[in-house]
Structure formats: structure tokens, C-alpha cells
Amino acid sequence: MPQVVWAQQKSNKIDGSVKPKVFNFVTKLYEDDTAPGLHIEPMVNAADPRARTGRVDDGLRAVLFRLDPPGGEVTYVFIGVWEHDEAIEIAKTRRLQVNPVNGVNEIIEVGAGEASQHVDDVVAKAQEIAAAQQKAAEATAAGLIVTPVLERKGYTLAGLVEDVGFSVADAERLMAARDEAELSELVDAFGNAWQELAVIAMLEGQPIEGILAEITEPIDDSDTVDEIDESDAVDEPAEPARASTPEPDHVQTEDERILRGFQHPAARRQFTYVEGQDELRRVIEAEDFGAWTVFLHPDQRHYVDRDYAGTFRLTGGAGTGKTVILLHRARRLALANPDARIVLTTFTRSLARMLSRDLQRLDPKLKLANRLGEAGIYIGGVDQLVAEVQRRWKRQFNAASVEVIGSSIAGRNPVTKQSTQWATVAQNMQAVLGPLADADFLDEEYLDIVLRERIISRDDYLRTSRLGSGVRLGRKQRVDVWNAIEQYRLSERVDREVTFPELAAIGAVAAAGVEGGLADHVLVDEGQDLVAPQWQFLRALARPGANDLFIAEDAHQRIYGRPVRMARVGIDLRGRSRRLKLNYRTTQETLDFALEALRGETWETGEGTLEDASGYVSARRGPAPRLVGTPAGGAQIDVVQAEVRHWIDDGVDPLTIAVLARKRNDAQSIATFLSDAGIPARLVQASSEGVKGSVVTMTMHQSKGHEFSRVLLYDMSRGRFPATLRGASEAVRDEHRRHEAALLYVSATRARDELVVTYEGEVTGLLGDA
Numbered sequence: 194m195p196q197v198v199w200a201q202q203k204s205n206k207i208d209g210s211v212k213p214k215v216f217n218f219v220t221k222l223y224e225d226d227t228a229p230g231l232h233i234e235p236m237v238n239a240a241d242p243r244a245r246t247g248r249v250d251d252g253l254r255a256v257l258f259r260l261d262p263p264g265g266e267v268t269y270v271f272i273g274v275w276e277h278d279e280a281i282e283i284a285k286t287r288r289l290q291v292n293p294v295n296g297v298n299e300i301i302e303v304g305a306g307e308a309s310q311h312v313d314d315v316v317a318k319a320q321e322i323a324a325a326q327q328k329a330a331e332a333t334a335a336g337l338i339v340t341p342v343l344e345r346k347g348y349t350l351a352g353l354v355e356d357v358g359f360s361v362a363d364a365e366r367l368m369a370a371r372d373e374a375e376l377s378e379l380v381d382a383f384g385n386a387w388q389e390l391a392v393i394a395m396l397e398g399q400p401i402e403g404i405l406a407e408i409t410e411p412i413d414d415s416d417t418v419d420e421i422d423e424s425d426a427v428d429e430p431a432e433p434a435r436a437s438t439p440e441p442d443h444v445q446t447e448d449e450r451i452l453r454g455f456q457h458p459a460a461r462r463q464f465t466y467v468e469g470q471d472e473l474r475r476v477i478e479a480e481d482f483g484a485w486t487v488f489l490h491p492d493q494r495h496y497v498d499r500d501y502a503g504t505f506r507l508t509g510g511a512g513t514g515k516t517v518i519l520l521h522r523a524r525r526l527a528l529a530n531p532d533a534r535i536v537l538t539t540f541t542r543s544l545a546r547m548l549s550r551d552l553q554r555l556d557p558k559l560k561l562a563n564r565l566g567e568a569g570i571y572i573g574g575v576d577q578l579v580a581e582v583q584r585r586w587k588r589q590f591n592a593a594s595v596e597v598i599g600s601s602i603a604g605r606n607p608v609t610k611q612s613t614q615w616a617t618v619a620q621n622m623q624a625v626l627g628p629l630a631d632a633d634f635l636d637e638e639y640l641d642i643v644l645r646e647r648i649i650s651r652d653d654y655l656r657t658s659r660l661g662s663g664v665r666l667g668r669k670q671r672v673d674v675w676n677a678i679e680q681y682r683l684s685e686r687v688d689r690e691v692t693f694p695e696l697a698a699i700g701a702v703a704a705a706g707v708e709g710g711l712a713d714h715v716l717v718d719e720g721q722d723l724v725a726p727q728w729q730f731l732r733a734l735a736r737p738g739a740n741d742l743f744i745a746e747d748a749h750q751r752i753y754g755r756p757v758r759m760a761r762v763g764i765d766l767r768g769r770s771r772r773l774k775l776n777y778r779t780t781q782e783t784l785d786f787a788l789e790a791l792r793g794e795t796w797e798t799g800e801g802t803l804e805d806a807s808g809y810v811s812a813r814r815g816p817a818p819r820l821v822g823t824p825a826g827g828a829q830i831d832v833v834q835a836e837v838r839h840w841i842d843d844g845v846d847p848l849t850i851a852v853l854a855r856k857r858n859d860a861q862s863i864a865t866f867l868s869d870a871g872i873p874a875r876l877v878q879a880s881s882e883g884v885k886g887s888v889v890t891m892t893m894h895q896s897k898g899h900e901f902s903r904v905l906l907y908d909m910s911r912g913r914f915p916a917t918l919r920g921a922s923e924a925v926r927d928e929h930r931r932h933e934a935a936l937l938y939v940s941a942t943r944a945r946d947e948l949v950v951t952y953e954g955e956v957t958g959l960l961g962d963a
């Protein structure tokens with residue numbers, strides 16, 4: 194039975210009506226490639242003798258390459274479907290080969306005259322380069338061209354050809370790019386994955402060796418990652434054994450070399466083996482925004498497949514594919530061991546719902562667990578998981594509550610953070626506490642010290658080390674703070690309430706008591722926003738061991754709370770951290786704009802180091818974000834209406850347009866206003882998805898984890914964003930400003946294609962020179 198390798202359809206998308214025909218064609222090919230209906234035919238005078246066409250329907254032909262390794266199975270590489278004549282032309286002029294310089298599989302276009310010429314004809318190449326360089330030098334001397342971007346960066350035509358592996362023609366196109374915008378347009382113009390990786394490396398300004406390393410060398414994190422002890426290692430992902438790619442003990446044929454080359458990380462970004470019909474359906478569907486389901490960046494593949502002796506934390510900017518990695522990793526772990534108990538969790542219930550939807554899309558056949566502790570993948574927001582432990586281990590949970598907060602929580606209602614209660618306590622004790630009468634300080638002290646350390650008596654509090662907590666307290670101050678905490682706990686009892694962080698702290702003790710733990714692998718998204726008790730709970734779910742916790746986070750997107758020191762919540766992270774830099778979501782223009790919001794602040798990671806905001810790149814270009822102001826007292830809402838109407842008139846699907854506002858009331862009024870103006874719009878509730886055909890409005894906080902084609906940020910006016918906190922301490926004001934800057938960064942990076950920011954009077958200082 195032949196095997197099929199699918200090449201990513203970048204420039205030749207298969208549209209809806211053709212998909213079922215392609216599905217039938219490939220299915221028949223699997224069954225019998227000699228079936229007369231398929232018309233698999235070789236080409237006369239083709240650039241590559243492996244080229245074939247096959248009949249998809251009366252007018253359409255598939256273009257394939259046939260690989261025939263000695264003693265192995267025939268493999269067809271499917272590269273697309275075209276109208277009959279075009280397909281014949283393409284089949285005659287494409288060659289599948291191993292790039293002679295960098296060793297990665299590629300499909301190249303060969304001009305008619307070159308059809309029989311071998312690729313690494315070095316002499317001819319050198320002559321071509323010399324001629325091209327001469328031409329370029331003459332043009333520059335004649336003042337016909339400005340110094341192009343790659344020349345300014347120190348790259349040469351010869352380097353791109355001889356050291357990286359570009360053809361002379363492609364290298365010339367690259368060297369001719371005038372600026373970075375033109376250069377990044379070429380990322381998409383090239384069809385091969387290694388070319389895309391190389392151009393991105395050039396955008397990052399990597400030296401030639403760096404470019405080659407980016408393409409050919411897997412990430413080496415052996416210096417920072419503990420080796421797995423064989424005894425507790427989980428299985429390596431099972432790479433299907435292929436009869437056609439035996440370990441060579443003879444001189445390899447070209448077909449064998451190409452077949453082995455499909456396993457190269459850079460080649461896997463472009464080519465994938467299609468194993469059976471489910472996989473075939475998946476790759477056919479994996480167009481534009483589904484590419485993440487199949488074609489991972491080599492770095493992404495690395496973090497999906499790598500096993501770690503303990504906890505690993507992956508960091509990366511907005512849109513760098515952290516969530517994509519978690520989804521693939523969960524699947525990989527589940528396929529490697531069907532008995533594994535895998536928990537995929539995130540900050541909120543609605544984000545968890547999105548994870549669930551995307552995991553279904555990635556692989557609808559995956560075994561999902563129905564309950565915590567069952568084999569399979571279990572998805573839920575952290576607080577949902579805590580609630581399940583509370584429901585199923587009621588007795589242990591209630592007992593743990595006495596241990597953790599000093600009283601039973603039976604009959605109490607769960608509520609979010611008690612900022613008003615803390616404000617009341619602070620106000621009542623103003624005279625005693627002085628500058629410590631600050632709701633945020635008390636709340637943080639409670640979360641990060643009292644709850645984390647499970648302190649229920651004054652003596653324990655007085656004895657506890659508060660090292661590293663930022664605020665020094667004398668003994669008298671500690672006594673006063675403890676009194677405030679007791680007052681707070683009393684008011685909660687009276688109101689019959691308990692907060693989610695308290696429940697998490699209690700859940701951690703209850704879960705730790707469940708024999709064998711409740712999970713083997715816990716994968717965490719949006720880790721930057723979790724508070725200490727939630728980490729303790731997740732720690733208790735999976736006992737320390739291989740691949741126990743895998744955390745994805747971005748300190749720049751922390752819009753709640755403060756960084757949590759992992760060591761203090763029992764999570765040993767030492768050195769296992771990486772940063773992803775390639776943004777898949779937003780255009781470079783939007784990314785640069787959003788990064789402006791991060792400038793001028795310092796961003797602390799959980800380990801006390803500073804998060805770096807440099808080096809983020811996007812391979813996509815688009816219009817510069819627009820700032821649209823109205824005079825003070827002007828009607829911003831009219832601007833919103835005009836902008837949204839303009840997008841819709843341009844044919845943008847309303848559901849891919851979002852208006853984000855800092856205040857919920859604004860998000861609500863905008864939805865009403867747009868609807869009244871005849872533009873269907875809807876305020877998205879935390880628990881709901883958008884409605885087909887309508888523009889969505891939501892708060893900036895709610896936008897976390899979402900993405901839209903067009904985003905309008907409402908009311909980024911100086912003085913209103915960030916709001917001025919009158920009377921707050923400097924520390925609180927700093928924290929607030931950081932959270933708001935992160936919020937602006939998060940919100941702006943929700944836009945895939947275009948961003949508009951409206952304001953009244955003057956624009957927020959957070960956008961600086963933007």
C-alpha cells in the first residue's frame with residue numbers, strides 16, 4: 194500500500210467544493226495507485242522524473258512526486274491540485290530534492306532550460322553569482338538603488354547562496370528588498386519552510402551561521418534541562434516505523450535521502466505523513482488558520498516532543514503559539530500513554546472552553562476524561578478543578594478548610610477576590626495600621642503569605658518568614674496586620690463567603706491527600722495570572738516526576754496579581770525556561786505598536802529575573818495601527834461606528850471584528866449603539882461565544898486568549914487610561930500602571946490584521962511615541 198506525504202498548501206489553497214474530491218482521490222491512491230480511474234501519469238521532459246499527475250475530476254489534476262526506494266514502499270508526495278493545463282505545467286517544472294547546502298527537503302521551480310541540469314552544479318552557480326554581483330554593484334554605483342536592507346545588515350548574495358542554500362534567483366530577490374517590510378513579504382512568497390525560517394532569522398538580524406542553525410539545528414537545551422532518569426521517563430513519542438526509510442547500510446539513493454529528510458524538523462513544518470483518513474481530513478482542512486494543527490515551527494515541535502525530568506516553563510510573547518504547543522503536547526502525551534491522566538488548565542473557565550474547542554479541532558478522536566483523575570485529557574479552569582475536588586472529596590475538603598483557614602467552609606458561597614472586604618477592614622483599622630491600611634497590600638499579604646503558609650494562628654504568623662515579600666514589618670506591625678486578617682476572616686464567616694484563592698489553598702491540601710495524586714501531567718496556560726494557592730493546588734494534582742508540570746506564560750501579559758516564586762509553592766523550576774519569539778498572530782506593525790506599551794516598565798518573572806521584550810518578530814505585514822482622536826468632549830462612539838461600518842463595507846466578516854473597552858459599561862453601550870445604528874453587535878459575556886454575523890464587544894480583560902481579524906480599542910485617552918488612583922500608595926499605583934500596560938499589550942495583540950485605537954483629547958501616555 195503506498196504512503197502519502199502531504200506538502201503544505203501555502204499558495205494553492207484547496208477550496209471547499211474541491212476538498213471532498215481530493216479526499217476521494219487520496220483515499221483511492223492509498224488503496225491502489227494503479228487503479229485506472231486515478232490516471233497516475235509520468236511527465237515527458239519533466240524537471241523531475243518523479244513528477245506525476247493524477248485525475249481528481251474532469252478538469253482538475255493533482256500534482257505528485259513518486260518516491261520508490263529499493264525494497265521500501267512507494268510514497269507519493271502530494272503538492273496540490275490545479276486545472277489540467279496548469280497542473281501539467283507545474284508537474285513539468287517542479288523538482289523535489291534535498292537542498293544541497295542545508296540538507297532540508299524542498300520543492301523548487303526549475304526553468305524550462307534548466308530542466309535537465311543538476312542542482313549543485315557549483316561552477317555554473319559561482320559564475321552566476323559573480324555576474325549578479327557585478328550587476329548589483331553597477332546599479333548601486335549608478336545611484337539606481339538605495340542600499341537594500343540585507344546589504345545594510347551585512348549579508349551577501351554569495352553567503353545566501355553558498356552558505357544558506359538559496360538559489361541565485363531567490364537570493365537576488367532577497368538582496369533587492371529595500372526594507373524590512375519588503376523582506377517580510379518574501380516570507381510568504383517562498384514556498385519552502387526552510388526559506389521562511391531563514392528569512393525570519395534575517396529579520397531578527399542573525400548572522401549567517403545563526404540562520405543555518407535556525408534551519409538545521411534542533412534547540413539545544415541540555416544545559417538547562419535535567420536529563421530524564423530512564424526509570425521514570427515517559428515514552429518517547431512513537432514515530433511510526435516506515436518500511437521505506439530503513440537505517441542505511443548502503444549508499445543511499447536520492448529517493449531514500451528524500452524520505453529520510455521528511456523527519457527533519459524544518460521539513461516537518463512543510464511536509465507531513467498522512468496516516469489514514471482522519472489525518473487526511475485534518476490536513477485537507479488545515480488551511481490558513483488551521484495550519485497550526487499540522488505544521489509546527491521546529492521550536493514548537495521541540496517543546497511538544499521533548500520529555501522533561503520535572504517541571505518545564507515556556508515563556509513567549511503574545512501570539513507565539515504557546516497555546517498551540519500545549520494542545521499538541523497534551524495530545525502527544527495522550528497518544529504515547531493512553532492510561533496517562535492529563536490535565537489541561539488555564540486561568541478561567543471561558544479560556545478552558547476555548548482550549549477544549551481547539552483540542553477537538555486538533556484531534557476529534559482524542560480520549561477526553563470526564564472526571565479529574567481519569568485516564569485521558571481533562572480540561573478545566575483552575576477554579577473549576579478545585580470545585581470538582583470540593584464536590585467529590587467533600588469530607589476531606591471540609592476538614593482541610595479548618596487546617597488552612599481555621600474554620601469550616603460548609604455552607605459558604607464561593608466568591609471572587611474580596612477587594613471591598615479588604616477596603617472595609619483597611620478603613621476600620623486605618624488608625625492602627627497607618628500606611629499598611631491598604632486593601633491591595635493586605636490582600637497580597639493574605640494570598641502570598643497567610644494562605645500559602647496555611648497560617649491560622651497569630652503565633653504562626655509572627656514566626657513566619659516574610660523574606661522577599663517586598664515590605665518589611667516590625668513585630669508590632671505584624672500583630673496589627675494579623676488582627677486585620679482575623680477581622681477579614683470573621684467578616685467572611687458572617688457573610689457565609691469563601692474566595693476562590695481560599696478554596697484553591699484548601700483544595701491543595703485535599704488533593705494532596707488523594708493517594709497517587711489526580712494527574713500524571715498538568716499543562717498550564719496563562720500561568721502568569723495564577724496566584725500562589727492555585728499553584729499549590731496544581732502542584733498537589735501531579736506529584737513530582739517526569740513531565741509533571743508544563744507551564745506556558747508571559748510576564749508581559751500579567752494583568753492580575755504579582756509574580757509568584759515557584760520554589761515557594763513547591764515547584765522546582767531551576768533553569769528550565771525558554772522564550773519563543775516568532776509571533777504568528779499579529780502583523781509586525783501591530784506588534785511594534787503593542788510593544789510600545791511595555792516600554793518604561795520592568796517586568797518581573799516568578800524567579801525575580803526581568804522578562805525581556807526585545808527580539809519579538811512577526812512574519813506578517815499589514816497596515817500601521819491607526820490612532821483616531823476626537824476633541825475633548827467629542828463623540829468617540831461615532832468614530833467607532835464609522836470604523837466598524839467601514840470594515841464591514843470592505844467585506845470583513847462582522848464576527849471577526851471586536852471592539853474592546855476598559856470598562857464593562859462602555860462595552861455594553863457600544864454594543865447597544867452599534868445595534869441601534871443597524872450594525873448587529875453583541876456584548877460577549879464571560880460564558881458565551883460570539884454570535885454569527887455580529888460584531889463582538891467585550892472588556893479588554895475578557896479579550897485575553899482571543900483573536901480577531903480587526904480590533905478597535907476604545908477610549909485610550911490620557912487621564913482615563915490608565916485611570917488615576919487617587920490616594921493610593923506609590924507601590925499600588927506602580928502595580929496598577931503595570932497591569933494596565935500589560936492589558937494594553939494583551940488587547941492590542943488580539944488583532945490579526947488591523948488595529949484602530951480611539952481616544953478623546955490626548956492619547957494615553959502608555960503609547961508614548963506610537
Ligand SMILES: Nc1ncnc2c1ncn2[C@@H]1O[C@H](COP(=O)(O)OP(=O)(O)OP(=O)(O)O)[C@@H](O)[C@H]1O
Binds near residue numbers: 747
Ligand atoms: N505553527 C503554526 N502555524 C500557523 N499558525 C500558528 C502556528 N502556531 C500558532 N499559530 C497561530 O498563531 C496564533 C497564536 O497562537 P497561540 O494562541 O497558541 O499563541 P499564544 O502564545 O498562546 O498567544 P497569547 O499569549 O497571545 O494568548 C493562533 O492563531 C495560532 O493558530
